Amino acid sequence: MANKIEQMIASTFMEMAQGLETGSFGKKPRIALTGMGSEHGEENAMEAAVMAAKEGIEVYYIGTLEAEGVITVTVKDEEEGHKKMEELLKNKEVDGAVTMHFPFPIGVSTVGRAITPAKGREMFVATTTGTSSADRIEGMIKNAIYGIIAAKACGKQDPTVGILNVDGARQTEIALKQLRDNGYAISFAESARSDGGCVMRGNDVLQGSADVMVCDSLSGNILIKMLSSYTTGGSYEAAGYGYGPGIGEGYEQLVMIISRASGAPLIAGAIRYAAELVRGKVFEVAKKEFAAAKKAGLTEILAARKGAEKPAAAEEVAAPPKEVVTEQIAGIEIMDLEDGVKTLWKLGIYAESGMGCTGPIILVSAQNLEKAAEELKKAGYIN
Numbered sequence: 001m002a003n004k005i006e007q008m009i010a011s012t013f014m015e016m017a018q019g020l021e022t023g024s025f026g027k028k029p030r031i032a033l034t035g036m037g038s039e040h041g042e043e044n045a046m047e048a049a050v051m052a053a054k055e056g057i058e059v060y061y062i063g064t065l066e067a068e069g070v071i072t073v074t075v076k077d078e079e080e081g082h083k084k085m086e087e088l089l090k091n092k093e094v095d096g097a098v099t100m101h102f103p104f105p106i107g108v109s110t111v112g113r114a115i116t117p118a119k120g121r122e123m124f125v126a127t128t129t130g131t132s133s134a135d136r137i138e139g140m141i142k143n144a145i146y147g148i149i150a151a152k153a154c155g156k157q158d159p160t161v162g163i164l165n166v167d168g169a170r171q172t173e174i175a176l177k178q179l180r181d182n183g184y185a186i187s188f189a190e191s192a193r194s195d196g197g198c199v200m201r202g203n204d205v206l207q208g209s210a211d212v213m214v215c216d217s218l219s220g221n222i223l224i225k226m227l228s229s230y231t232t233g234g235s236y237e238a239a240g241y242g243y244g245p246g247i248g249e250g251y252e253q254l255v256m257i258i259s260r261a262s263g264a265p266l267i268a269g270a271i272r273y274a275a276e277l278v279r280g281k282v283f284e285v286a287k288k289e290f291a292a293a294k295k296a297g298l299t300e301i302l303a304a305r306k307g308a309e310k311p312a313a314a315e316e317v318a319a320p321p322k323e324v325v326t327e328q329i330a331g332i333e334i335m336d337l338e339d340g341v342k343t344l345w346k347l348g349i350y351a352e353s354g355m356g357c358t359g360p361i362i363l364v365s366a367q368n369l370e371k372a373a374e375e376l377k378k379a380g381y382i383n
Contacts, residue, residue, distance in 0.1 A: 162210025
């Protein structure tokens with residue numbers, strides 16, 4: 001008994017000493033890093049491990065190299081290293097892992113984290129790898145929640161959410177605003193462009209207008225690559241935190257993704273990101289967010305979106321007499337644009353399709369603007 005007490009006292013004093021040295025108090029997060037397979041060699045990965053270990057993180061380096069302050073788990077090749085990483089995670093010998101590839105199940109995708117170039121702001125990119133859903137819009141709606149989870153676990157208690165102006169952005173906006181109106185706490189970002197709104201353009205990506213940038217994972221993958229390597233020509237990812245952790249409902253294994261082109265500073269950032277998520281109890285945050293979203297009708301909103309059918313405009317509809325169209329109605333999906341125009345034609349409202357700086361638009365006359373917008377809302381084309 002006395003021996004156990006002495007061990008506890010010794011452990012406590014050791015943690016205090018480490019805290020004074022690193023500025024980080026409490027138990028060290030244990031993060032594994034697979035070092036083999038990088039385009040920049042094992043030395044690059046070990047450099048990152050050493051950098052992170054100096055910041056109050058217990059780094060388990062899986063590879064062939066050794067360094068002071070880092071725990072090396074020796075393996076002979078990349079395949080063995082991956083198996084060892086999974087073993088350490090399964091046995092809870094580490095709290096999380098950073099690796100170059102991982103087969104996440106459907107429903108799980110990764111939330112990247114970057115430093116935007118215009119103002120040096122951090123931005124979470126939701127998501128960057130994996131598949132949240134086989135349905136694109138459902139996936140983006142879920143991605144927004146995944147991004148909020150990651151941001152909150154990293155200390156942003158009320159992260160702002162923007163939606164990248166890609167196919168599906170407007171439908172995603174409608175669903176997320178339904179969630180908000182039903183009681184789910186979500187703060188929408190405002191575009192830096194003069195016309196504002198929560199649908200983000202390229203300028204907003206560069207400036208970091210949103211704490212969480214929602215997009216499909218393919219677009220997110222491109223964004224995170226460009227934001228991490230725009231100063232190097234793409235061969236070396238030099239800045240940021242990588243492609244992030246796999247997040248999904250009921251998923252509780254902290255695996256962070258980097259790429260084979262990731263440089264030591266970014267890999268060190270990924271290890272720090274993992275440690276922040278451990279300290280921020282990311283899986284507890286996830287449970288609370290999913291519960292809150294479901295309470296606000298997430299399941300019903302997703303089901304209704306899948307089941308909804310836009311009014312068909314399959315039959316030929318003759319355009320009403322041509323008018324001068326000077327007013328724009330934005331917020332319609334590109335795939336719905338022509339159907340939206342024909343819906344207005346049926347009602348005797350002359351309209352034309354177009355493309356504005358924020359995306360697809362329907363053009364109508366000034367006298368028809370209010371009625372046209374009202375009818376398009378009724379039909380489910382715009383928010």
